[in-house]
Amino acid sequence: MNRIAFMSAETSFxxxxxxxxxxxLSAFTxxxxxxxxxxxxxxxxxxxxxxVKRYVAHLTGRQADEWSKYTLARIEExxxxxxxSTVDRYIDEHGKLYIRLDKQSLMDGVLRLGASDAVRVKMxxxxxxxxxxxxxxxxxxxxxxxxP
Numbered sequence: 001m002n003r004i005a006f007m008s009a010e011t012s013f014x015x016x017x018x019x020x021x022x023x024x025l026s027a028f029t030x031x032x033x034x035x036x037x038x039x040x041x042x043x044x045x046x047x048x049x050x051x052v053k054r055y056v057a058h059l060t061g062r063q064a065d066e067w068s069k070y071t072l073a074r075i076e077e078x079x080x081x082x083x084x085s086t087v088d089r090y091i092d093e094h095g096k097l098y099i100r101l102d103k104q105s106l107m108d109g110v111l112r113l114g115a116s117d118a119v120r121v122k123m124x125x126x127x128x129x130x131x132x133x134x135x136x137x138x139x140x141x142x143x144x145x146x147x148p
Contacts, residue, residue: 005139007126009064009071011057013103013119017050024052025055028119033070068123074146075101075111082144083113087135093133106116 009142015021017067019088029036038057059067072080083090083099091097099121127135 004141005126006065006068006123007060008094008124009059009068010122011119013042013055014117015053015055015132016046017052021053022106024103028055029108031106031111032119033067033107069141069145071111071121075113079111079113080142080145081139083138087138087142089132091121091138095125095128097121097125099123 011034013028017026024041025036028034029039034057038059039055040057042054044052062117075083087097090099091100099116101117101121102112103119104116105112105114106119128134
């Protein structure tokens with residue numbers, strides 16, 4: 001049985017001057033099942049003086065819980081297994097889960113783990129619990145994401 005309930009979730013990404021902002025935003029919002037209006041946009045200056053657009057969406061309460069579980073369930077099974085086998089690398093001492101999704105795979109409609117230039121996702125559970133149990137509960141959630 002799934003013991004984790006999330007109280008907040010945040011997703012963020014950067015779009016560089018060479019990326020088609022409208023195409024990326026459209027693909028990411030569709031694949032991540034997020035309303036475009038949830039994203040706050042800011043413009044930063046990149047290393048070479050180019051504009052870098054930063055998008056951040058923050059969810060709370062039931063919406064965060066449902067979205068987090070939906071997103072985890074949609075990550076490819078082999079990727080969830082990898083995440084489950086190394087989950088301690090992705091959670092902090094407060095139980096927050098940090099993952100990165102590959103931007104190019106998102107453009108293709110697939111949720112895969114990524115490393116650099118990724119869409120970042122942070123999921124904060126409602127309660128903090130013993131670290132050993134926390135890891136086990138996350139593993140259970142990742143391996144059986146559709147369990148009630």
